[in-house]
Amino acid sequence: MSSKNRPVQKLAVIGAGNMGSGIAQKMATEGYPVILVDLDDDKVARGMNIIETTLKEGVERRIFRPEQAGEIKGRITGTADWSDLADVDLVVEAVFEDQEVKSKAIARLEESCRPDTILATNTSSFLVTELAEGMEHPARFVGLHYFYHPAKNRLVEVIPGEATSDDVTARAWALQEQIGKTPISSADASGFVVNRYFVPWLNEAVRLLEEGVADIPTIEASCKKTFRVGMGPFQLMNVTGVHIAMHAANTLGEKFGPFYAPAKTLKDQVALGEDWVFEGDADQSKFGAIEERMLGAVCYVAAQLVDEKVGTIEDTDIGARVGLRWPIGPFQMMNRIGVDRAAELAGKIASQWDLAMPKTLSEAGGKPFGFQLVKSEIRDGVATLTLNRPDAMNALNEELVGQLHTAFRKAASDKAVRGIVIAGAGKGFIAGADIRFFVKNIEKKTLDRIVNFTEAGHELLNDMATCRKPVIARMHGLALGGGLELALACHKIIASEKAVMAFPETGIGICPGLGGTQRTTRRVGTGLASWLVLTGQMVPAGKAAAIGLVDKVVPHGELDDAVLAAINDGPVHERTPGKVPEKFTSLATLFDKATADDLLAGKAYSGDDPALAKAVKKVGTKAPVAVRLSTKMIREGAKGSLKAGLAMELAHLTEIFSTADAYEGLSTLGRKRPEFKGR
Numbered sequence: 163m164s165s166k167n168r169p170v171q172k173l174a175v176i177g178a179g180n181m182g183s184g185i186a187q188k189m190a191t192e193g194y195p196v197i198l199v200d201l202d203d204d205k206v207a208r209g210m211n212i213i214e215t216t217l218k219e220g221v222e223r224r225i226f227r228p229e230q231a232g233e234i235k236g237r238i239t240g241t242a243d244w245s246d247l248a249d250v251d252l253v254v255e256a257v258f259e260d261q262e263v264k265s266k267a268i269a270r271l272e273e274s275c276r277p278d279t280i281l282a283t284n285t286s287s288f289l290v291t292e293l294a295e296g297m298e299h300p301a302r303f304v305g306l307h308y309f310y311h312p313a314k315n316r317l318v319e320v321i322p323g324e325a326t327s328d329d330v331t332a333r334a335w336a337l338q339e340q341i342g343k344t345p346i347s348s349a350d351a352s353g354f355v356v357n358r359y360f361v362p363w364l365n366e367a368v369r370l371l372e373e374g375v376a377d378i379p380t381i382e383a384s385c386k387k388t389f390r391v392g393m394g395p396f397q398l399m400n401v402t403g404v405h406i407a408m409h410a411a412n413t414l415g416e417k418f419g420p421f422y423a424p425a426k427t428l429k430d431q432v433a434l435g436e437d438w439v440f441e442g443d444a445d446q447s448k449f450g451a452i453e454e455r456m457l458g459a460v461c462y463v464a465a466q467l468v469d470e471k472v473g474t475i476e477d478t479d480i481g482a483r484v485g486l487r488w489p490i491g492p493f494q495m496m497n498r499i500g501v502d503r504a505a506e507l508a509g510k511i512a513s514q515w516d517l518a519m520p521k522t523l524s525e526a527g528g529k530p531f532g533f534q535l536v537k538s539e540i541r542d543g544v545a546t547l548t549l550n551r552p553d554a555m556n557a558l559n560e561e562l563v564g565q566l567h568t569a570f571r572k573a574a575s576d577k578a579v580r581g582i583v584i585a586g587a588g589k590g591f592i593a594g595a596d597i598r599f600f601v602k603n604i605e606k607k608t609l610d611r612i613v614n615f616t617e618a619g620h621e622l623l624n625d626m627a628t629c630r631k632p633v634i635a636r637m638h639g640l641a642l643g644g645g646l647e648l649a650l651a652c653h654k655i656i657a658s659e660k661a662v663m664a665f666p667e668t669g670i671g672i673c674p675g676l677g678g679t680q681r682t683t684r685r686v687g688t689g690l691a692s693w694l695v696l697t698g699q700m701v702p703a704g705k706a707a708a709i710g711l712v713d714k715v716v717p718h719g720e721l722d723d724a725v726l727a728a729i730n731d732g733p734v735h736e737r738t739p740g741k742v743p744e745k746f747t748s749l750a751t752l753f754d755k756a757t758a759d760d761l762l763a764g765k766a767y768s769g770d771d772p773a774l775a776k777a778v779k780k781v782g783t784k785a786p787v788a789v790r791l792s793t794k795m796i797r798e799g800a801k802g803s804l805k806a807g808l809a810m811e812l813a814h815l816t817e818i819f820s821t822a823d824a825y826e827g828l829s830t831l832g833r834k835r836p837e838f839k840g841r
């Protein structure tokens with residue numbers, strides 16, 4: 163295997179401080195062996211203690227079982243010896259934020275690692291290109307900017323420097339997804355994407371205080387209300403360090419001028435060495451003035467960074483939602499308050515500081531911003547369409563399906579495209595359909611919108627299935643319900659070892675509606691299709707390949723090569739189920755023969771195979787109407803054409819969504835166990 167395609171398997175982190183220890187913990191949590199390096203044994207031990215404490219909390223909060231926490235820790239080797247880095251594939255440096263310390267560490271990494279090891283920096287304030295100066299192989303150097311707490315916060319900004327190769331950026335990106343991160347892309351510019359607007363947000367709050375517009379409790383309460391966040395700017399500064407906010411504002415101020423520079427009061431507070439003090443009640447009469455200024459600052463900066471191509475509007479918003487846990491990002495906020503109003507507020511900031519108005523706002527013409535939910539990229543004749551709602555696990559909604567269809571048609575009719583890959587951004591592939599959309603339309607009694615949405619989905623999936631060019635699902639993570647159905651409509655499914663899939667529909671009161679009862683049968687036969695749909699069993703990729711549900715399973719690092727090989731194999735238009743593997747024959751036979759009512763009542767099996775007994779028991783927890791209807795559709799659908807089967811699924815849609823159990827299952831999801839009534 164060429165070094166270009168060498169999968170990233172062994173990782174290292176330099177600096178076992180607050181960030182480095184958390185980054186190492188996250189990598190180890192996802193199964194990677196990690197070497198954690200610090201200056202001496204004491205500092206290494208301190209880093210390992212930080213990890214131990216965080217893992218202990220994780221066990222107390224039942225995020226990990228005790229033995230899992232032990233395994234995670236077991237994958238981390240703490241050391242002060244750099245010779246241990248000789249065979250690592252990727253290293254993240256998280257040493258002190260000091261240019262000399264960082265440059266020395268990077269030079270030492272070049273000496274200690276293979277020439278093809280990816281070297282990454284977690285710097286917050288230097289440019290990647292600056293740090294790469296003097297490197298022997300700067301093409302392998304990339305920025306990976308994590309957010310505190312890096313074992314918990316999913317966001318990471320991926321920043322190529324001027325010399326970084328595309329291959330290194332792509333491999334570093336893929337690894338972030340593999341360790342459960344949500345990567346966004348940033349140009350190599352001060353503050354990258356998120357700190358560029360987050361730091362001015364903190365700073366502007368201090369300015370309001372300095373100008374006497376309001377006191378701390380009032381500014382705090384007003385910001386919490388406007389941005390719908392749990393902590394306002396002052397509380398956040400207290401938690402993360404008031405001096406850190408000042409340093410960050412200093413860096414931005416040096417590059418971008420006085421608006422970004424720290425407020426005098428912020429510097430004074432740092433000089434005092436004290437946290438902000440909250441005294442008194444909020445004065446609501448001042449909320450309006452605070453809101454205007456705070457929104458103005460965020461709208462101005464967000465639009466400006468998009469003007470400068472530091473980030474896209476989508477990544478700016480994903481950064482806010484994932485990294486800062488704001489419920490909506492700056493551009494969604496602008497749409498909510500009205501783009502004209504956003505331009506007016508940003509304009510006040512611009513004129514106050516004698517700044518040019520960002521074109522992103524001035525040329526928007528008051529029209530709401532549209533978000534590109536599907537990224538299209540063509541490389542060597544292969545179009546990759548990536549669903550880009552990572553914080554919603556790429557759940558399918560009307561807009562996403564519409565955009566995917568448009569992108570798909572374009573790729574399918576493009577003479578320069580020889581094959582199409584469907585991929586998902588972030589940790590998962592596609593977590594089904596947007597459940598809130600279903601709940602909302604049931605409540606509003608507008609089931610026709612659910613029908614229209616599903617019909618549009620069928621049209622898309624049919625176009626994919628019948629495309630003359632090969633269409634491959636790149637299933638790198640979780641695929642549920644509609645996501646699995648979308649994959650099944652592709653000509654082949656190539657899965658990473660970490661992918662898992664399931665049909666959870668009958669457990670939330672509905673039936674698979676995008677071909678799940680039909681295309682599954684044509685891959686694995688009626689018995690195993692029934693087992694999958696009626697139990698909602700989570701199936702790991704390896705097992706899915708054994709029964710023929712997916713075509714191939716490979717280690718994550720080999721996924722892109724395997725997808726490309728599948729493209730080269732050409733299209734597949736017909737599917738006939740292969741022989742059920744011996745290990746699964748009793749399961750398949752049981753689910754093929756038993757009636758839905760016997761399965762529901764637990765009477766379908768009385769033998770002593772615990773796996774079969776468990777499978778039958780599982781059916782008993784599902785919505786009875788959905789189980790009966792799914793069984794009927796699987797069995798009848800297998801007898802006729804795929805087209806007739808798909809039409810049958812659509813014909814039963816209103817019936818199933820009209821049941822009380824559908825509302826119960828969908829509306830209680832994630833809150834409590836549904837209580838199905840059988841109607």
Ligand SMILES: NC(=O)c1ccc[n+]([C@@H]2O[C@H](COP(=O)([O-])OP(=O)(O)OC[C@H]3O[C@@H](n4cnc5c(N)ncnc54)[C@H](O)[C@@H]3O)[C@@H](O)[C@H]2O)c1
Binds near residue numbers: 179200267284
């Ligand atoms: N703290 C944050 O919220 C945050 C967020 C994003 C990025 N960052 C960046 O992450 C990096 C680390 O920040 P931190 O908050 O974890 O700092 P920290 O002070 O907690 O940890 C730094 C660690 O690096 C070690 N170290 C210093 N020089 C070293 C060397 N030459 N070799 C090996 N180890 C060395 C130190 O002993 C210390 O354990 C900085 O670049 C910072 O800007 C921090």
